[in-house]
Amino acid sequence: MNEPVRLAKRLAEMLACSRREAEQYIEGGWVRVDGEVVEEPQFRVLAQKIEVDADASLLAPTAVTLLLHKPAGYEAGLDAPSSRAEGAASLLNVDNHFKMDVSDIRPLKKHFNAHTLATPLATPASGLVVFTQDWRIARKLSEDASVMEHEVIVEVTGDLVSGGLARLNRVEHGFTFNGVLLPPAKVSWQNETRLRFALKGERPGQIAYMCEAVGLSVQSMKRIRVGRVPMSSLPVGQWRYLQPHEKF
Incomplete structure (x- = not known):
């Protein structure tokens, strides 16, 4: 083994599964390389230790909804883009995940992509902003905007x-x-x-x-x-997952 190969290829060989199945395991956050979770199928490996979580599943990651406590000064969809106003979506990363989040959802890189900003908020204002990958929640917040x-x-x-x-x-x-x-x-x-x-x-x-x-x-x-979802004790600049029992 002299040349690095794609992690998906090596995993497919290890598990005797298809390349696509290997990619699903990796993108689902179930694969570790030398103890670190790697979510990119194209990641190159040579002789590193590759492990698959015992609970690994081929089911696609569930669409998530993120609740952010937007600080004042961050743009969130109501104002014309400004070079002086950073986008609120930039705060959606692992470092800003609320440590007291009780959802038990494992943060994945996929959770921070392909969002809909469902509740715009003016740049000077702070407070609760909803980003969602779930088309049902996005539609509800849009269709019910005049009565919520x-x-x-x-x-x-x-x-x-x-x-x-x-x-x-x-x-x-x-x-x-x-x-x-x-x-x-x-x-x-x-x-x-x-x-x-x-x-x-x-x-x-x-x-x-x-x-x-x-x-x-x-x-x-x-x-x-x-609606019926409060910001509660969510600190400024941090986010948490919407829990299954929470309804707008």
Whole structure:
């Protein structure tokens, strides 16, 4: 054995299986070379020790959904691309995986490819962003966008006009934004400078517009829930897997 060969070829010889089956084992994260998981069938080997996990399966890896706590300043689909704003998808890597993730899903390189950004968020805002490989989840979040409730914490400054909180809740007069009458929102004070918005069909710029209409200026926004899925204790800049029991 003098020349390096593709890992898939060597594995096919070891297991007496087809080259395609060997590739599936490798891409599924079931193969180690000298103790390190290798997911590239084209990886070259010579005399290294090759091991296959006892639980190895030829089933294709399940499509995953990743929940990211996007930091402010990262672009996530609502703004024109900017050379000053790094894309939020760049944070989806093994190093930023939430250590307390209880999903028991083994991170694979395939999990970070071919995503749909299902819940865009403005660059200045922080909070929960959903990336998914599952077409069913992508379709639900798209089709239900106008009725799915988002919860957003908003830091504000300024003096609230008389009756301003009632107007934010559309007790008497609602808001028309970009020619569209907005549905009622649930707005309450969390403390002297922080408002909690729970609103359906959130539109880009809507919260800032509503706040300005009642004498307040938005300093920061953080989305903490999409539908029935909360961000909970997910740290800034980290991500976790959506669990099977979690539904938007």
